[in-house]
Amino acid sequence: MVSSLHYERDLNQSQLEAVYYSDSPLLVLAGAGSGKTRVITYKIVYLIRERGLSPYNILAVTFTNKASNEMKERVVSLLGQETEIWIKTFHSTAAAILRNKGNVFGIDPHFTIIDQQDQQSILRKIIKQLNLEPDVYKPGKYAYLIERAKDMLLDAEGAHLEGFSNDSAFFDIYRVYEKILKMENLLDFGDLILQLSRGLKSCPEALSELKKRFRYVLVDEFQDTNHAQYEILKLLTLPEGNICVVGDEDQSIYAFRGAKIENILSFSKDYNGVKIIKLEENYRSFQSILTASSHLISNNTGRFGKNLYTKKGEGEKIKFFRARSDRSEARFIAEEIHNLVFKNDYRYSDIAIFYRVNAQSRVFESVFSRVYIPFMVVGGPRFYEREEIKDILAYLRLAINPMDEISLSRIANKPPRGIGVKTVEKVVKSTIERGLSIFSFGENNSIPRSRISRVTDFIELCAELNRMVPVSDPPQLLKLLFDTSGYLEWLHREGEEERIKNLEELYNAVEEFSKEHPGSPISDFVEEVTLSQGGIEGDGQGDRVYLITLHNAKGLEFPVVFIAGMEDGVFPHYLSGDNVSDLQEERRLCYVGMTRAMERLYFSAAKVRKLYGRSIERGLSQFLMELPSELIDYSDEGDYFTPSLISGRRTSGLQGASLWGKSPRSRPREREVPDLEVDDRVIHEQYGRGKVVELEKGVASIHFEDGKRMKFLLKYTPLRKDQEVGTSESEGG
DNA sequence: ACTCGAGCGGTTTTT
DNA sequence: CCGCTCGAGT
Ligand SMILES: Nc1ncnc2c1ncn2[C@@H]1O[C@H](COP(=O)(O)OP(=O)(O)OP(=O)(O)O)[C@@H](O)[C@H]1O
Numbered sequence: 095m096v097s098s099l100h101y102e103r104d105l106n107q108s109q110l111e112a113v114y115y116s117d118s119p120l121l122v123l124a125g126a127g128s129g130k131t132r133v134i135t136y137k138i139v140y141l142i143r144e145r146g147l148s149p150y151n152i153l154a155v156t157f158t159n160k161a162s163n164e165m166k167e168r169v170v171s172l173l174g175q176e177t178e179i180w181i182k183t184f185h186s187t188a189a190a191i192l193r194n195k196g197n198v199f200g201i202d203p204h205f206t207i208i209d210q211q212d213q214q215s216i217l218r219k220i221i222k223q224l225n226l227e228p229d230v231y232k233p234g235k236y237a238y239l240i241e242r243a244k245d246m247l248l249d250a251e252g253a254h255l256e257g258f259s260n261d262s263a264f265f266d267i268y269r270v271y272e273k274i275l276k277m278e279n280l281l282d283f284g285d286l287i288l289q290l291s292r293g294l295k296s297c298p299e300a301l302s303e304l305k306k307r308f309r310y311v312l313v314d315e316f317q318d319t320n321h322a323q324y325e326i327l328k329l330l331t332l333p334e335g336n337i338c339v340v341g342d343e344d345q346s347i348y349a350f351r352g353a354k355i356e357n358i359l360s361f362s363k364d365y366n367g368v369k370i371i372k373l374e375e376n377y378r379s380f381q382s383i384l385t386a387s388s389h390l391i392s393n394n395t396g397r398f399g400k401n402l403y404t405k406k407g408e409g410e411k412i413k414f415f416r417a418r419s420d421r422s423e424a425r426f427i428a429e430e431i432h433n434l435v436f437k438n439d440y441r442y443s444d445i446a447i448f449y450r451v452n453a454q455s456r457v458f459e460s461v462f463s464r465v466y467i468p469f470m471v472v473g474g475p476r477f478y479e480r481e482e483i484k485d486i487l488a489y490l491r492l493a494i495n496p497m498d499e500i501s502l503s504r505i506a507n508k509p510p511r512g513i514g515v516k517t518v519e520k521v522v523k524s525t526i527e528r529g530l531s532i533f534s535f536g537e538n539n540s541i542p543r544s545r546i547s548r549v550t551d552f553i554e555l556c557a558e559l560n561r562m563v564p565v566s567d568p569p570q571l572l573k574l575l576f577d578t579s580g581y582l583e584w585l586h587r588e589g590e591e592e593r594i595k596n597l598e599e600l601y602n603a604v605e606e607f608s609k610e611h612p613g614s615p616i617s618d619f620v621e622e623v624t625l626s627q628g629g630i631e632g633d634g635q636g637d638r639v640y641l642i643t644l645h646n647a648k649g650l651e652f653p654v655v656f657i658a659g660m661e662d663g664v665f666p667h668y669l670s671g672d673n674v675s676d677l678q679e680e681r682r683l684c685y686v687g688m689t690r691a692m693e694r695l696y697f698s699a700a701k702v703r704k705l706y707g708r709s710i711e712r713g714l715s716q717f718l719m720e721l722p723s724e725l726i727d728y729s730d731e732g733d734y735f736t737p738s739l740i741s742g743r744r745t746s747g748l749q750g751a752s753l754w755g756k757s758p759r760s761r762p763r764e765r766e767v768p769d770l771e772v773d774d775r776v777i778h779e780q781y782g783r784g785k786v787v788e789l790e791k792g793v794a795s796i797h798f799e800d801g802k803r804m805k806f807l808l809k810y811t812p813l814r815k816d817q818e819v820g821t822s823e824s825e826g827g
Numbered sequence: 828a829c830t831c832g833a834g835c836g837g838t839t840t841t842t
Numbered sequence: 843c844c845g846c847t848c849g850a851g852t
Binding site for chain 2: 644669
């Protein structure tokens with residue numbers, strides 16, 4: 095579908111100015127929903143169409159892969175043709191350049207990118223090797239420190255010199271870690287940025303080649319770039335200043351990952367003659383949502399300040415519901431969703447539920463499955479983290495990079511083929527640790543003759559795959575892998591139906607990938623999976639409610655938003671730190687969440703929440719008190735027996751708010767599901783008499799007497815069998 | 828080499 | 843509640 099391009103129609107004056115401007119570096123600084131992303135999108139199109147830049151000459155950096163896909167689609171649709179434009183995250187940009195130019199920078203371009211799980215298992219090994227106790231010297235902590243050091247462009251040596259940490263074990267661990275990664279040709283996420291920046295600094299020819307290529311650079315979500323990323327931007331665009339960045343200081347939520355809001359301030363200093371454009375009209379949300387979110391964020395300090403307005407109406411009040419437990423919070427939301435869908439004509443996919451930590455999705459998943467609300471968990475316990483998927487990917491990684499010890503140890507014995515830990519160690523010692531690939535494993539004597547063929551057969555299998563990677567059609571290669579590795583057969587033997595299904599899904603994803611990127615080798619697929627950490631769309635589409643963390647919601651928008659778990663300790667999270675800047679970041683997170691809502695916004699909280707199986711009493715989130723009480727409709731799950739709210743001393747800004755809904759129920763009703771069959775006559779409390787025309791998974795399609803046809807979730811629908819008229823059950827023929 | 832289960836520890840947030 | 847590591851036993 096091609097949408098026509100019309101700058102003046104689709105953009106307001108300030109946006110137009112930003113799109114047309116190109117005399118100097120440009121900083122678009124504006125609040126939520128003001129059309130910053132749209133500016134970037136249209137500016138790309140404008141540069142190509144009106145300024146004659148080739149798509150090849152443009153680099154656009156987004157924050158997530160999801161965002162880059164969306165932007166790309168939009169650009170393609172506006173241009174009316176496919177392009178090979180680089181709209182990528184920092185990490186995929188870096189990966190792509192390193193694959194290309196790695197040689198020049200002294201990096202083998204067949205490197206494997208490792209995720210934090212691999213990272214931690216390597217660290218665990220190192221810590222043990224150094225004779226330290228992993229329970230004291232926690233791998234996770236060192237992974238974190240190393241990543242932060244890399245954000246600052248510090249390698250082990252540099253970190254040491256700079257006195258980056260006062261943990262004496264840190265440098266030793268970092269050093270060994272660095273050595274192992276180098277030896278096995280692995281890069282972690284931080285390395286992608288670090289190595290690129292290094293390469294560009296040390297290799298002027300490569301840099302100038304890239305500068306020639308990227309005639310204009312655009313950056314979305316600039317407030318969340320870290321030092322290293324900003325350095326790369328400067329390398330690419332100084333002194334020319336061919337750059338446009340957009341951002342909002344109130345939406346900086348990744349400080350924990352090294353993001354620096356100060357980059358916004360630095361930008362005007364580091365570049366000459368920076369033009370700043372502000373956007374003030376919000377196109378996304380109703381006024382009530384805007385007012386409430388502005389009110390909340392005004393509690394932060396160090397803001398540039400903004401004046402957002404909207405021409406949309408006032409909108410509904412914001413609703414807040416306090417439930418007894420996390421489970422009944424989920425039931426309440428389920429019921430509300432049901433109403434929104436069946437009474438207010440929303441689609442499921444118009445609705446999103448945001449939460450602070452991934453673990454919160456569980457309750458929703460369980461309750462929603464029970465009442466047949468279709469949902470999708472964005473970025474949760476991910477598809478690609480399942481064991482069988484990781485295994486198959488490890489085969490591929492090893493085939494691509496035969497020095498990848500992590501992948502080797504993972505699959506050497508899956509399926510069991512008589513290669514144990516010890517044997518793997520021997521292989522590693524004689525190959526990888528000597529800077530050789532496992533394919534060079536030869537006449538090795540430490541392994542008994544009787545067993546050596548198991549090893550050589552396995553290595554031959556890998557070598558075969560390795561030869562096929564660059565030349566094979568990815569789906570075919572995958573099939574071959576399933577068979578020749580014996581993996582699929584193994585699952586069959588073990589009766590692992592679920593896992594086999596998952597592998598089928600993986601196959602579908604690869605097929606899909608191949609369709610979208612004809613001619614690309616399977617290594618590209620593996621890379622995409624690694625970099626996007628499992629957030630594949632695939633078939634996940636369809637009309638479903640979104641379950642998503644607040645962090646992941648950045649940049650998205652939904653007609654209806656629920657922010658769940660508005661409890662002290664959950665949000666702000668008790669581990670988020672207690673200094674002012676930590677609290678302010680949590681507040682920004684809340685602001686981000688609220689401003690995703692277009693039409694309706696709900697908050698909810700539970701009085702008692704399960705944590706590690708124990709029930710814990712929870713107070714309310716302080717952010718609720720920071721909302722203007724006149725904009726909030728408060729309701730409480732009938733708690734005549736629950737004293738905590740009454741005795742609980744905090745009366746808060748919510749005091750005096752009206753109870754919404756005339757008859758607050760003591761609990762969301764769990765209706766008796768009437769025992770229905772197709773053709774049964776029924777009576778609906780609201781719509782009157784009708785007939786069941788279809789029944790599926792607890793959803794009934796009813797044909798009413800007035801001709802209307804509607805679908806209902808039985809569990810939540812006031813339906814009963816029609817006794818009087820229904821007389822003969824077999825009447826409907 | 829491989830399987831199984833007791834025991835433990837741990838929860839932010841993500842590319 | 844859940845997943846992971848480690849140790850015992852086959
Ligand atoms: N000039 C415009 N006229 C009408 N709608 C617009 C205009 N500009 C943007 N929009 C719409 O407003 C919404 C928000 O736009 P966009 O996502 O670009 O804002 P943003 O500033 O990037 O938001 P955020 O920072 O909150 O993610 C989108 O639905 C977009 O289509």
